[in-house]
Amino acid sequence: MTPATTEDTVTTQTSNNPPKDKLVDMLYQMMLIRRFEERTMQAYQQAKIGGFCHIYIGQEATAVGAVAALVHDDPIITAYRDHGHALARGMHPNYCMAEMYGKVTGCAKGKGGSMHMFDKANHMYGGHAIVGGQCPLGVGLAFAIQYEKKNNVAVCFFGDGAINQGAFHEAMNLAAIWNLPILFVVENNGYSMGTAISRGTAAADNLGAKAAAYGMRYAECDGMDVLDTYNVFKREGDLSRGSTSDQLGLEQKGGGPCFINARTYRYQGHSMSDPQKYRSKDEVNDKKDKDCINTLVGHLIDNKLATQQQIDELDKKAKQASRDAIDYAEKSPDLPMSEMFTDVYAEPYGPPYVKGGMPKMITDNNSGE
Amino acid sequence: MQTIQYREAIREAMEEEMRLDDRVFLMGEEVAQYNGAYKVSQGMLDEFGPRRIVDSPISETGFSGLGIGAAMYGLRPIIEFMSWSFCLVAADQIINNAPKMLYMSGGQFGCPAVFRGNNGAGGQLGSTHSWCVESMFASVPGLKLAVPSTPRDAKGLLKTAIRDADPVFNLESERMLGLGARGDKDFSRYIKDTWAPPTTKQDEDFTIPFGVADIKKPGADVTIVAAGRPVHFALDAAEELEKEGIDCEVIDPRTYRPLDIDTIVKSVRKTNYCVVVDQSWPFASVGSEIAAQVYEHAMDDLDNKVIRVNNDDIPAPYNRTLEQEMLPNTKKIIDAVRAVTYSA
Numbered sequence: 001m002t003p004a005t006t007e008d009t010v011t012t013q014t015s016n017n018p019p020k021d022k023l024v025d026m027l028y029q030m031m032l033i034r035r036f037e038e039r040t041m042q043a044y045q046q047a048k049i050g051g052f053c054h055i056y057i058g059q060e061a062t063a064v065g066a067v068a069a070l071v072h073d074d075p076i077i078t079a080y081r082d083h084g085h086a087l088a089r090g091m092h093p094n095y096c097m098a099e100m101y102g103k104v105t106g107c108a109k110g111k112g113g114s115m116h117m118f119d120k121a122n123h124m125y126g127g128h129a130i131v132g133g134q135c136p137l138g139v140g141l142a143f144a145i146q147y148e149k150k151n152n153v154a155v156c157f158f159g160d161g162a163i164n165q166g167a168f169h170e171a172m173n174l175a176a177i178w179n180l181p182i183l184f185v186v187e188n189n190g191y192s193m194g195t196a197i198s199r200g201t202a203a204a205d206n207l208g209a210k211a212a213a214y215g216m217r218y219a220e221c222d223g224m225d226v227l228d229t230y231n232v233f234k235r236e237g238d239l240s241r242g243s244t245s246d247q248l249g250l251e252q253k254g255g256g257p258c259f260i261n262a263r264t265y266r267y268q269g270h271s272m273s274d275p276q277k278y279r280s281k282d283e284v285n286d287k288k289d290k291d292c293i294n295t296l297v298g299h300l301i302d303n304k305l306a307t308q309q310q311i312d313e314l315d316k317k318a319k320q321a322s323r324d325a326i327d328y329a330e331k332s333p334d335l336p337m338s339e340m341f342t343d344v345y346a347e348p349y350g351p352p353y354v355k356g357g358m359p360k361m362i363t364d365n366n367s368g369e
Numbered sequence: 370m371q372t373i374q375y376r377e378a379i380r381e382a383m384e385e386e387m388r389l390d391d392r393v394f395l396m397g398e399e400v401a402q403y404n405g406a407y408k409v410s411q412g413m414l415d416e417f418g419p420r421r422i423v424d425s426p427i428s429e430t431g432f433s434g435l436g437i438g439a440a441m442y443g444l445r446p447i448i449e450f451m452s453w454s455f456c457l458v459a460a461d462q463i464i465n466n467a468p469k470m471l472y473m474s475g476g477q478f479g480c481p482a483v484f485r486g487n488n489g490a491g492g493q494l495g496s497t498h499s500w501c502v503e504s505m506f507a508s509v510p511g512l513k514l515a516v517p518s519t520p521r522d523a524k525g526l527l528k529t530a531i532r533d534a535d536p537v538f539n540l541e542s543e544r545m546l547g548l549g550a551r552g553d554k555d556f557s558r559y560i561k562d563t564w565a566p567p568t569t570k571q572d573e574d575f576t577i578p579f580g581v582a583d584i585k586k587p588g589a590d591v592t593i594v595a596a597g598r599p600v601h602f603a604l605d606a607a608e609e610l611e612k613e614g615i616d617c618e619v620i621d622p623r624t625y626r627p628l629d630i631d632t633i634v635k636s637v638r639k640t641n642y643c644v645v646v647d648q649s650w651p652f653a654s655v656g657s658e659i660a661a662q663v664y665e666h667a668m669d670d671l672d673n674k675v676i677r678v679n680n681d682d683i684p685a686p687y688n689r690t691l692e693q694e695m696l697p698n699t700k701k702i703i704d705a706v707r708a709v710t711y712s713a
Binding site for chain 1: 419425428432433437440441443444446461473477481513
């Protein structure tokens with residue numbers, strides 16, 4: 001069992017920043033998420049996208065920094081504000097946008113929608129739409145890693161509202177008793193829908209106490225600073241990676257689970273239909289001064305790691321990819337009626353259930369189809 | 370006749386599948402060091418060790434969700450609920466996550482997990498511990514629901530469940546775990562081949578497919594449909610009614626989802642009378658569904674309405690007499706058969 005939170009387990013800035021190429025790629029990922037979601041909002045307003053749609057803009061550094069610190073086959077799972085995680089994980093933007101359009105070329109053939117982004121090839125175990133419901137699933141991923149004796153770490157993202165759910169408590173407890181390799185990440189944007197965290201969460205200004213209650217490591221990162229996020233996830237991920245438990249008959253090793261408080265902010269409403277009367281424009285504008293993309297751009301320019309021209313090119317590329325995603329989604333065929341009864345069961349199971357095939361997955365290499 | 374207990378049949382199914390497939394593990398409350406709250410998993414910790422026989426804390430949301438996540442990753446969890454009554458606190462996991470994952474992910478992530486445990490009234494446990502969950506869960510697409518009534522079915526169906534790529538709810542019964550042990554009435558005069566699992570070396574390959582009903586007792590005069598523990602009430606009733614010259618056919622669907630309606634309808638076409646027994650509450654129950662399907666398929670073959678026998682529409686009482694009276698018991702089935710065949 002790891003010691004409860006102490007001051008020195010709380011993050012301090014380290015200088016193990018990723019190499020230049022990776023930094024530039026991280027900037028591109030954040031730009032892509034932002035431009036992609038700007039297009040998403042337009043498409044939603046044009047009623048091309050239905051249902052609930054939760055925009056990640058403002059929080060990009062958390063998903064991008066965290067994912068950049070992982071290895072590709074570390075499984076991740078998140079809540080319904082999930083476009084950013086999917087893109088950061090490597091889901092092709094076409095595939096993500098087509099899902100929101102309900103097209104058969106979407107990541108879940110248009111059966112999941114905005115809140116349910118799944119991508120097996122990229123080890124993305126879904127967006128999950130019941131608050132906190134994915135926390136025990138994340139523990140299952142970590143249990144399976146330990147069971148199979150793999151050197152991975154699972155990452156379970158959730159919003160600050162999920163902290164108040166019972167599923168969060170049970171997940172934290174199980175992970176702690178079995179020393180599971182998992183990072184629980186609260187993307188703490190300060191509001192669960194319209195309820196400020198201090199109104200809904202006990203000890204909201206001391207979330208480390210939540211981790212301490214399970215004897216779990218605790219870390220904080222500035223979720224609007226991609227370098228800080230990266231460094232914290234790298235450090236904590238390496239401590240948790242490959243953890244095993246003697247309770248499960250294995251040699252006890254590794255740092256076990258960690259609870260990471262990523263302090264961040266969403267610029268948009270909770271969902272597309274949020275009038276945002278619970279916060280002031282000044283508050284939003286203050287946060288925008290710390291914008292994650294501007295901060296990284298400043299870092300790259302100040303340290304002569306990139307030129308303004310290169311950065312403009314990246315943004316252009318992100319805009320183009322987002323436009324292409326819209327085009328792709330628009331032109332893709334609808335989910336056909338023949339898919340209505342497929343994927344209910346894995347095997348053929350009497351009429352009317354039949355097993356359907358998967359559409360061809362698109363990758364960077366064949367996205368021009 | 371082999372005297373394997375129902376609980377031993379469940380254990381054998383799990384042990385055999387665990388020997389065949391390292392991805393299979395058992396998790397639940399008291400399954401390991403305690404040897405199972407009802408001794409179903411007795412001795413399994415010794416053979417398989419704490420990696421695969423895992424004691425969980427009392428944390429149904431946590432460990433059932435863990436099973437689903439592990440299944441998505443590629444393992445084959447068996448999640449034991451000490452009682453299905455305790456699954457209600459994990460409803461979001463077992464009915465919102467498990468059966469919908471394959472569909473929501475467009476076929477990418479399934480949930481090959483088994484959830485199993487005792488269902489229905491035990492012995493004077495009061496209303497919170499006496500849930501019959503079949504009617505509530507049978508309406509959820511994406512899951513499968515098995516309700517074994519004999520040691521043979523318990524073993525064969527559970528082995529199928531463990532191998533199945535979809536989430537399976539296996540509803541057992543505290544009142545049946547000891548079946549086969551104490552010289553219980555086993556009705557083997559009717560069902561000589563279908564009481565106990567086979568004992569030969571081919572046991573490992575013995576499975577019972579889902580969606581195939583079993584004729585527990587052939588008969589000519591009236592069809593009684595029952596699954597799980599009520600099968601025994603129905604066989605008791607059939608024995609009694611035989612003395613009155615009424616020859617009952619007892620059909621055990623064995624799985625409610627998928628449901629072998631064809632075998633039921635075939636029987637009704639022969640007997641022209643139908644009583645449907647299930648141990649959940651009557652409103653919108655699996656029994657109601659079967660009755661509706663019988664009407665849909667065999668309306669013209671029925672010589673009377675279908676009569677349903679259910680748990681009474683009340684929370685389970687603690688009082689022993691009332692509890693027994695609430696069940697879809699032998700007496701109620703006898704009355705129903707007499708009424709439906711105009712013999713009352």
